[in-house]
Amino acid sequence: MADIAHTVHVALGDRAYDILIGDSLLDDAGAILAERFPGRRYGIITDDNVARAQLPRLLKSLDAAGLGHTEIVLPAGEATKSWAYLGQAVEGILAARLERGDLVIALGGGVIGDLAGFAAAIARRGMDFVQMPTSLLAQVDSSVGGKTGINSPHGKNLIGAFHQPRLVLADLSTLDTLDARQFASGYAEVVKYGLIDDEDFFFWLEEHQAEIFAGGPARGEAIARCCAHKARVVIEDEKELGVRALLNLGHTFGHALEKDTGYSDRLLHGEGVAIGMVLAHGFSARLGLAPSQDSGRIAQHLKKSGLPTTLADIPGKLGSTETLMAAIAQDKKVSRGALTFILTRGIGQAFIEKNVDGAAVAEFLNEMRALPLSP
Numbered sequence: 590m591a592d593i594a595h596t597v598h599v600a601l602g603d604r605a606y607d608i609l610i611g612d613s614l615l616d617d618a619g620a621i622l623a624e625r626f627p628g629r630r631y632g633i634i635t636d637d638n639v640a641r642a643q644l645p646r647l648l649k650s651l652d653a654a655g656l657g658h659t660e661i662v663l664p665a666g667e668a669t670k671s672w673a674y675l676g677q678a679v680e681g682i683l684a685a686r687l688e689r690g691d692l693v694i695a696l697g698g699g700v701i702g703d704l705a706g707f708a709a710a711i712a713r714r715g716m717d718f719v720q721m722p723t724s725l726l727a728q729v730d731s732s733v734g735g736k737t738g739i740n741s742p743h744g745k746n747l748i749g750a751f752h753q754p755r756l757v758l759a760d761l762s763t764l765d766t767l768d769a770r771q772f773a774s775g776y777a778e779v780v781k782y783g784l785i786d787d788e789d790f791f792f793w794l795e796e797h798q799a800e801i802f803a804g805g806p807a808r809g810e811a812i813a814r815c816c817a818h819k820a821r822v823v824i825e826d827e828k829e830l831g832v833r834a835l836l837n838l839g840h841t842f843g844h845a846l847e848k849d850t851g852y853s854d855r856l857l858h859g860e861g862v863a864i865g866m867v868l869a870h871g872f873s874a875r876l877g878l879a880p881s882q883d884s885g886r887i888a889q890h891l892k893k894s895g896l897p898t899t900l901a902d903i904p905g906k907l908g909s910t911e912t913l914m915a916a917i918a919q920d921k922k923v924s925r926g927a928l929t930f931i932l933t934r935g936i937g938q939a940f941i942e943k944n945v946d947g948a949a950v951a952e953f954l955n956e957m958r959a960l961p962l963s964p
């Protein structure tokens with residue numbers, strides 16, 4: 590019997606699925622899959638770090654359940670979310686003669702989840718896939734909700750599809766092999782849920798941050814609360830026609846910064862989101878919408894978690910404000926040429942603002958560039 594600490598159901602009609610969260614789900618994966626999806630073969634897509642740290646556990650469990658499988662191992666890192674590696678993943682699926690009725694497994698962080706999910710969406714015109722998230726970020730965010738895709742030189746996640754997984758297996762013990770910087774990066778998305786519409790969760794995080802980082806019971810609880818939050822939003826607005834855009838808090842700035850730093854280790858996704866959330870709160874305060882002390886309080890919490898909070902915290906030279914604004918203009922929330930931002934009236938009070946004045950954003954960014962490293 591699998592040891593499942595939390596189950597979150599994503600009620601999406603014929604695309605409904607469960608998120609199972611527990612301590613040894615990779616070891617139980619074979620039995621769980623055999624029961625839920627009898628008679629399938631599995632194409633595991635992973636990266637080289639996760640292949641070293643976690644893949645043997647999954648293979649052992651699939652073998653014990655007598656499930657056939659093939660492995661496609663890609664290089665770790667954001668640069669893998671590209672046409673070249675998407676092609677490698679799809680060709681690997683075809684070369685292994687996986688059929689349309691077989692299953693793709695995304696074993697890894699958000700990079701693998703996004704890429705493998707997109708490969709599953711297009712191989713043989715659509716295969717089912719299972720998310721097995723192994724980073725904090727993937728367990729609280731990217732494995733849920735069906736946004737899949739890759740980056741373009743024109744911008745972040747500009748190529749992709751909505752394709753929901755059939756199951757999410759989040760094994761908490763996989764986080765034991767994740768390095769501290771990556772854990773902190775995922776924590777930025779945890780904080781995001783509090784900032785959107787749940788100030789009690791943000792205050793709870795301020796109290797339980799040390800326990801979450803140390804791996805105490807608060808960690809599993811935080812992950813389950815994030816999944817439940819995201820599931821609620823996705824059920825209401827699967828294709829981001831409305832409220833789902835709130836999950837983009839901090840991302841309009843963050844994605845432009847990720848593009849500017851070449852989708853490299855200079856700035857991880859969660860780090861860009863951390864800086865972006867502080868900027869979104871600062872910009873909202875500048876517009877007279879939010880109390881100015883909130884961005885300081887948020888920055889302090891993020892900083893304490895090991896995250897960057899100002900533009901100066903990004904190593905190396907940033908592009909010009911014009912370059913950053915050009916990246917922002919490619920954001921998927923742009924409509925009829927006008928910018929949409931997720932702004933806020935304070936902690937837990939984010940809202941979607943259309944027709945944001947680009948000149949005001951550029952002026953704000955110019956000022957933020959002059960700020961020193963976070964104290």
Ligand SMILES: NC(=O)c1ccc[n+]([C@@H]2O[C@H](COP(=O)([O-])OP(=O)(O)OC[C@H]3O[C@@H](n4cnc5c(N)ncnc54)[C@H](O)[C@@H]3O)[C@@H](O)[C@H]2O)c1
Nearest residue numbers: 638642665698699700723724726730731736763766767858
């Ligand atoms: N689809 C969505 O809804 C969504 C949501 C948030 C973020 N994202 C995307 O997710 C990506 C970021 O995901 P991420 O932060 O997981 O990055 P990632 O996938 O690059 O993983 C982080 C690093 O940790 C390593 N790693 C992962 N799990 C490990 C483990 N258990 N042990 C040892 N090493 C491990 C990986 O090899 C990688 O080097 C970005 O591309 C972002 O755009 C997507």
Ligand SMILES: O=C(O)C(=O)C[C@@H](O)[C@H](O)[C@H](O)COP(=O)(O)O
Nearest residue numbers: 730734736745746833836837840921
């Ligand atoms: O699931 C969503 O919706 C999100 O916005 C979650 C984000 O954390 C995530 O980074 C997502 O990939 C961003 O989506 P995008 O549509 O702005 O590319």
Ligand SMILES: [Zn+2]
Nearest residue numbers: 778840858862
């Ligand atoms: Zn994100």
